[in-house]
Amino acid sequence: MLTDILVQVMSGLSRGMVLFIVASGLTLIFGVLRVINFAHGSLYMLAAYLTHSIAMLVGSNDLSFYLALLIAPVAVALLGVVIEVTMMRRISHRPHQYQLILTFALTLLIADGVKMVWGGDYYTVARPSFLEGSFTVFGQPFPSYYGMLIIVGFVIAGGLLWMLTRTRLGKVLDAAVSDGEMVSALGINVPALYTAVFAFGVWLAGLGGVLAAPVGSVSLGMDNSIIIESFAVVIIGGVGNVIGALLGAIIIGVMQSVGIMVAPKMAIAFIFVVLCAVLILRPRGLMGVKA
Amino acid sequence: MLAINDVTKSFSGFRAVNHMSLSVGPGDVHALIGPNGAGKSTLLNVVAGQFPPDSGSVRYKEESITGLPPHRICRKGIARSFQVTSVFGGFTVFQNVQLALMARRGRCWNLLMPASGVLVEEVCGLLDQVRMSDQASRLASELAAGDRKRLEFGMALAGDPELLLLDEPTAGMSSGERARVVSVIKEINESRGVAILFTEHDIDMVFAVARKVTVMHQGEKIAEGTPEEIRRHRRVREVYLGENGDADL
Amino acid sequence: MAQASTNDPGKVRPAVLSGLLRQRWSLLGWLAFLVVLTVVPLFMGESYVYLTTNFVIMALYAVSFNLLLGQTGMLSFGHAAYFGLGAYTVALLWSRLSIAVFPAILLAPLVAGVAALAIGLFCVRLTGMYFAMLTLAFAQLIFTVVFEWYSFTGGDNGLPVMPPDYLLAARRYYYFSLVIVIVCTALLRLIVSSPFGSALAAIRENPERAAFVGINVRLYQLAAFVFAGVFSGVAGGLMAPLQQMAFPSMLFWTQSADPVLMALTGGIHSFTGPIVGAAVFVFLNFAVTTVFDYPLFAFGALVLIVVLFFPGGIVGATERLLGQRRRGPAGYPAEAGEPDPEAATMEPDRSVAQVGSNAGNQ
Numbered sequence: 044m045l046t047d048i049l050v051q052v053m054s055g056l057s058r059g060m061v062l063f064i065v066a067s068g069l070t071l072i073f074g075v076l077r078v079i080n081f082a083h084g085s086l087y088m089l090a091a092y093l094t095h096s097i098a099m100l101v102g103s104n105d106l107s108f109y110l111a112l113l114i115a116p117v118a119v120a121l122l123g124v125v126i127e128v129t130m131m132r133r134i135s136h137r138p139h140q141y142q143l144i145l146t147f148a149l150t151l152l153i154a155d156g157v158k159m160v161w162g163g164d165y166y167t168v169a170r171p172s173f174l175e176g177s178f179t180v181f182g183q184p185f186p187s188y189y190g191m192l193i194i195v196g197f198v199i200a201g202g203l204l205w206m207l208t209r210t211r212l213g214k215v216l217d218a219a220v221s222d223g224e225m226v227s228a229l230g231i232n233v234p235a236l237y238t239a240v241f242a243f244g245v246w247l248a249g250l251g252g253v254l255a256a257p258v259g260s261v262s263l264g265m266d267n268s269i270i271i272e273s274f275a276v277v278i279i280g281g282v283g284n285v286i287g288a289l290l291g292a293i294i295i296g297v298m299q300s301v302g303i304m305v306a307p308k309m310a311i312a313f314i315f316v317v318l319c320a321v322l323i324l325r326p327r328g329l330m331g332v333k334a
Numbered sequence: 335m336l337a338i339n340d341v342t343k344s345f346s347g348f349r350a351v352n353h354m355s356l357s358v359g360p361g362d363v364h365a366l367i368g369p370n371g372a373g374k375s376t377l378l379n380v381v382a383g384q385f386p387p388d389s390g391s392v393r394y395k396e397e398s399i400t401g402l403p404p405h406r407i408c409r410k411g412i413a414r415s416f417q418v419t420s421v422f423g424g425f426t427v428f429q430n431v432q433l434a435l436m437a438r439r440g441r442c443w444n445l446l447m448p449a450s451g452v453l454v455e456e457v458c459g460l461l462d463q464v465r466m467s468d469q470a471s472r473l474a475s476e477l478a479a480g481d482r483k484r485l486e487f488g489m490a491l492a493g494d495p496e497l498l499l500l501d502e503p504t505a506g507m508s509s510g511e512r513a514r515v516v517s518v519i520k521e522i523n524e525s526r527g528v529a530i531l532f533t534e535h536d537i538d539m540v541f542a543v544a545r546k547v548t549v550m551h552q553g554e555k556i557a558e559g560t561p562e563e564i565r566r567h568r569r570v571r572e573v574y575l576g577e578n579g580d581a582d583l
Numbered sequence: 584m585a586q587a588s589t590n591d592p593g594k595v596r597p598a599v600l601s602g603l604l605r606q607r608w609s610l611l612g613w614l615a616f617l618v619v620l621t622v623v624p625l626f627m628g629e630s631y632v633y634l635t636t637n638f639v640i641m642a643l644y645a646v647s648f649n650l651l652l653g654q655t656g657m658l659s660f661g662h663a664a665y666f667g668l669g670a671y672t673v674a675l676l677w678s679r680l681s682i683a684v685f686p687a688i689l690l691a692p693l694v695a696g697v698a699a700l701a702i703g704l705f706c707v708r709l710t711g712m713y714f715a716m717l718t719l720a721f722a723q724l725i726f727t728v729v730f731e732w733y734s735f736t737g738g739d740n741g742l743p744v745m746p747p748d749y750l751l752a753a754r755r756y757y758y759f760s761l762v763i764v765i766v767c768t769a770l771l772r773l774i775v776s777s778p779f780g781s782a783l784a785a786i787r788e789n790p791e792r793a794a795f796v797g798i799n800v801r802l803y804q805l806a807a808f809v810f811a812g813v814f815s816g817v818a819g820g821l822m823a824p825l826q827q828m829a830f831p832s833m834l835f836w837t838q839s840a841d842p843v844l845m846a847l848t849g850g851i852h853s854f855t856g857p858i859v860g861a862a863v864f865v866f867l868n869f870a871v872t873t874v875f876d877y878p879l880f881a882f883g884a885l886v887l888i889v890v891l892f893f894p895g896g897i898v899g900a901t902e903r904l905l906g907q908r909r910r911g912p913a914g915y916p917a918e919a920g921e922p923d924p925e926a927a928t929m930e931p932d933r934s935v936a937q938v939g940s941n942a943g944n945q
Contacts, residue, residue: 079712133891139711140658144847145890147840151883159877271723271836278716309731315724322717323705382795408797420795422788433785434796442782442798446770449778489796 046181051300053180057189059296060196061255065269066276067203067288068247074220074283075240077139078131081146083248084270085153086123090115090252091261092157095166105171108257116249123245127238135237150266163263168256192254196289199250203285216240220283275318281328290329335360335529336381336412336497341390343376350376352553353390358497358531363523365544366533369573372550374533375417378499381531382414383407394497409438413490414499417533419482423475427466427485430474432457434492457492463525464488464518480511484518491522498522500532504539512536516543541565549573617765624757632753633825638865639757639764640821641845645857645864646771647814648842653851654775655807656787657707660715660839661722664702665695665812667834669819671729671736674744674829678737684746688763688820695816696809698725703808707801710790719836726834741830744823760821767814768858774810775854783807815842844882848889850896859897 069083093115094108101107126149134141170188177184207213215231219240255265276295280287295314302310321328336358343351351373358364366374380387386401393399399407422430435453436442444452461467464484469477474485483503490498503519504512516539522528534540540547540561547564549557557567564570620639624632644666651657669691676687702721709717729736736742750756774780785793786800794800823829832838841864842857849860863885871881893900 073712077712079715130887130891134894137894138656140652140843140847141890141894143658143660143715144843144886147844148883148886148890151879152887155877155880155883159880267837271719274716274719278713278720282712309727312724312727312731315720315727318720319705319717319724322709322713322720326709326713403799404794405797405799408795414795416792416795420789420792422785422792424788425785429781433781436778437782437785437793437797441778442803444778446773446777448773448776449781450776452778493797 046183048301048304049181050183050185051304052297053185053193054189055297055300056293057192057196057296058300059292059294060192061251061258062269062272062276062296063196063289063292064199064254065248065251066273066280066292067199067285068244068251069273070277070280070283070285070288071216071240071247072244073277075216076131076135076237078142078146079139079274080241080244081143081270082126082149082153083146083245083273084266084268085150085157086119086245087248087252087255087269088157088263088266089122089153090119090249091168091256091265092161092166093118094253094256095161095168095261098168104169105173108169108171108253111253111256112250115253116246119249119252120242120246123242124238127241131241132234132237150270154263154266158263166261168261170257188257192258195254199247200285200289207285272314275314277328278318279321279329281330284328284330287328287330335362335395336531337393338377338381339391339393341377341380341387341392343373343380343385343387349553351380351387354550354553354555355390356548356555356558358529360496360529361523361527362529362531363543363545364529364531365540365547366531366550367535367537367540367547368550371552373553374550375501377550378414378501378531378533381407382412382499408493411493411496412499413493413495413497415483415486415490415501415503417501417505419479419486421474421477421482421485421489423473425474426471427461427474427477427488428457428470430485431460431488431492434489435460438493460488460491463491463522465514478511480507480515483507483511483515487515487518487522491526491528495528497529497531500530502533502535504534504536512539519543620761621758624754629753632757634865634869636753636757636760636825637822638862639761640818640825641841641865642858642861643764643767643821644815644818645842645845645849645861646768646854647811647818649846649851649854649857650771650774650783650807650811650814652843652846653853653856654780654787655783655804656790657804657807658711658715658843659706659718659808659811660836660843661702661718661720662811662815662842663834663836663838664718664722664725665699665815666819666822666838667729667829667831668695668698668725669816670823670829670833671742671819672816673820673823674742675736677744678742684744684750684824688817688824691820692813692816695819696813699809699812700805703805703812707804707808719839722834722839723836726831726836729834730831736831739831741828743828745827746824750824756825760825763817763821767817771810771814772854779803779806844886846896848886848896850898850900852895853898853902856896856898863897 065083065087069080072078072080072083094111097111097114098107101110130145131142134145174188174191177186178190179185205213207217215236219236251269252265255269272295276288276291278291279294280289280291294317298313298317299310302313336356338354338356341351341354342349354373354377356364356366356377366377368374379385381392381399383399383402383404383406391398391400394407394410394412397410399410399412422433425433432449432453435457436449439453441452458467458470461470464487466481466484466488469481474482477485487498500519504515507515519530519532520543523530532544544561547557547559547561548555549564549567549570551573556573557564557570559567620635624635627635644662648659648662651659651662672691672694673684673687676682676690677684702718706714706717706721730738732738733740745751746756750759782793782798782803785796785798786803790800819833822833845860845864846857847860848863849858850856864882867885868878868882871878875881889896895903
């Protein structure tokens with residue numbers, strides 16, 4: 044029984060890692076640009092579909108997955124640049140609800156756009172051959188691909204932390220999250236910073252999309268499910284806080300995996316119970332600082 | 335009427351106001367002066383309820399108002415104007431004063447009657463008093479600085495206050511505008527008997543209007559007295575001449 | 584204006600009067616609209632009557648939502664909760680207790696209002712984005728409970744609700760809905776132009792200032808939240824019998840986006856905006872689906888254009904077009920000195936340029 048739970052925890056961890064990668068991009072955008080980017084989940088979905096298409100073009104083999112890892116996140120990041128420069132920037136001086144609605148309109152466009160291009164079918168994407176099988180933990184088989192996701196998640200968390208705390212760019216970002224006006228006072232090109240952060244955040248969403256593609260299936264509706272969970276992660280962790288996002292993603296991933304075992308029906312409700320509790324008790328999130 | 339007793343307020347370790355005491359009597363015109371960062375605005379904000387003091391008390395008419403929220407303090411008869419003039423930009427001048435009046439009279443829970451006809455005569459009277467009648471239908475966001483300030487006074491008067499807190503009432507104004515605002519302040523004090531506690535940078539204005547002056551420096555009171563006494567006070571001259579050589583005291 | 588002698592309170596009077604005059608014109612406009620809504624469905628096919636019913640219900644939903652966004656400056660992203668609770672109240676009373684639609688619909692706003700009160704108590708403590716997220720989280724929580732509680736709500740199968748025989752015909756149900764929607768919309772119109780509505784607009788314009796004129800900001804925000812919930816509950820309660828089914832999707836977050844989109848498309852700065860938005864939303868959606876397989880794409884594009892180029896929505900853009908002709912090319916109100924009749928409408932919700940600039944930004 045205990046080992047069952049431990050395996051569930053690990054599987055929740057792997058699930059949480061994809062969520063973390065997507066949500067870390069969202070939290071950076073939220074933190075720096077002060078925009079709730081509803082389109083984040085749509086761009087994640089788009090990258091997953093691109094992964095499928097690349098596999099179709101190249102032939103489904105290991106190469107196609109690596110190519111997808113290279114190309115798809117960059118492709119959606121470029122789309123992010125277009126969105127930021129041609130749309131978000133135009134209305135950045137207006138109240139935040141306009142940006143929120145703008146990104147929501149984009150989710151509608153992308154959802155139907157994907158349907159136009161790829162149709163309503165489900166697609167499966169093959170895992171790279173060396174991650175096909177499973178290994179044994181606590182005497183039970185555990186899929187190698189999930190193991191890889193856990194490792195990749197922690198590597199990305201480490202990389203982001205290194206970037207935010209050890210590099211100049213990171214320090215600028217950190218300053219921008221805590222005080223947007225200070226950054227312009229430092230003589231930094233704020234519009235360019237915003238575009239870069241938006242593109243980088245979207246790149247992370249794309250990366251999450253590619254990594255998620257071989258887990259379940261690539262299908263319409265991926266956008267809706269990931270975006271709400273990502274919001275939950277961002278709020279639970281604290282806006283703009285990468286460590287908080289890691290914590291939040293692990294909490295949600297594990298809670299869902301274990302929750303499905305304990306009370307299958309209420310597993311999704313748990314997220315929102317936690318989310319409401321955090322917003323009521325600590326509106327700035329677990330790792331957030333009080334303004 | 336207003337008694338500030340031993341009030342201290344810090345912001346993340348920085349002591350903005352340090353053991354300040356001050357009292358304002360009925361009908362007084364009391365100026366609070368001091369160099370930038372002396373804690374004048376913070377003290378006004380504590381009185382108005384923007385934030386509670388760390389220690390000490392604020393009493394109004396023998397009743398503690400320490401730490402009450404702004405809307406409760408407002409209803410007790412203390413009105414304020416802001417350093418950066420604060421009005422409802424999308425409202426007309428008329429609507430601004432009308433809203434303040436409705437809020438004060440508890441009419442804002444009236445849900446089913448059009449607001450346009452409420453208290454019109456009284457609003458006109460108030461606009462007249464602050465000399466804004468001829469601009470009643472302009473949007474507040476389009477007004478010049480002095481006009482906005484007088485609109486703000488009109489809104490403050492709507493509360494039928496006995497004490498008015500003014501934070502730098504003439505900041506950023508031309509001398510013509512300034513004279514107009516000063517005359518309105520004097521008139522409010524004389525015709526309505528409203529006590530006024532104000533902060534000010536412009537020393538000429540302080541000596542023209544105030545009957546009592548308190549000088550703050552680094553959060554503390556360093557002098558208090560009539561304008562004449564303050565003019566002669568040694569410590570005040572040091573602080574002002576030390577930091578602000580062109581002050582003509 | 585330094586000369587005090589020229590000041591005359593009487594000067595304000597014409598401005599007030601011209602405001603009242605405008606109100607009379609707008610009353611005529613409303614009457615004409617009502618006549619159209621009453622007469623035209625008599626000559627429509629059933630499916631069009633169904634569509635028009637859909638429109639009047641969505642219009643109520645959007646107008647009630649705009650009491651929060653346009654009037655008070657609060658962006659709720661969980662408004663579907665109250666719409667859905669209204670729908671499920673009627674459906675549950677019919678399915679579980681065999682209570683007919685007509686008395687049941689009176690309970691829908693009550694249930695929605697109580698839920699809005701309970702949830703609002705927590706939500707109004709937050710502002711801006713955090714407020715939006717908490718309303719969304721609560722709505723999703725309610726959605727999940729309804730979705731998973733098969734034995735009580737029927738889960739994703741939905742819950743049937745049949746209108747009584749005398750309301751079964753499409754046209755009858757239309758008039759039934761129309762009467763209720765008119766009553767509710769008139770009430771909302773009164774609320775918006777009442778002193779209470781002015782207080783809400785003041786909170787939207789400048790919440791700190793509002794507190795300093797003696798308004799208890801959170802209490803008023805909570806009241807606005809409850810009213811918006813109550814009237815959305817009515818809309819939801821009307822929608823379930825129309826579809827003869829209450830679905831969990833009525834509570835889903837995409838349903839919460841509907842009134843936001845409708846209000847924004849029509850224009851949040853006027854009372855008519857959300858109604859126009861609802862018309863566009865319902866009829867355009869119908870027109871697009873008949874010729875094109877991708878209605879979301881069309882609607883997304885429309886919203887994108889409105890958000891990018893017409894911040895005042897359709898109504899705002901129209902008013903500007905008409906207003907510019909009257910005011911000259913600059914679109915500026917008259918110069919100082921002479922009262923500008925445009926600016927004297929006494930309706931705070933017309934302040935096109937300013938609205939929302941202070942709305943709970945944080």
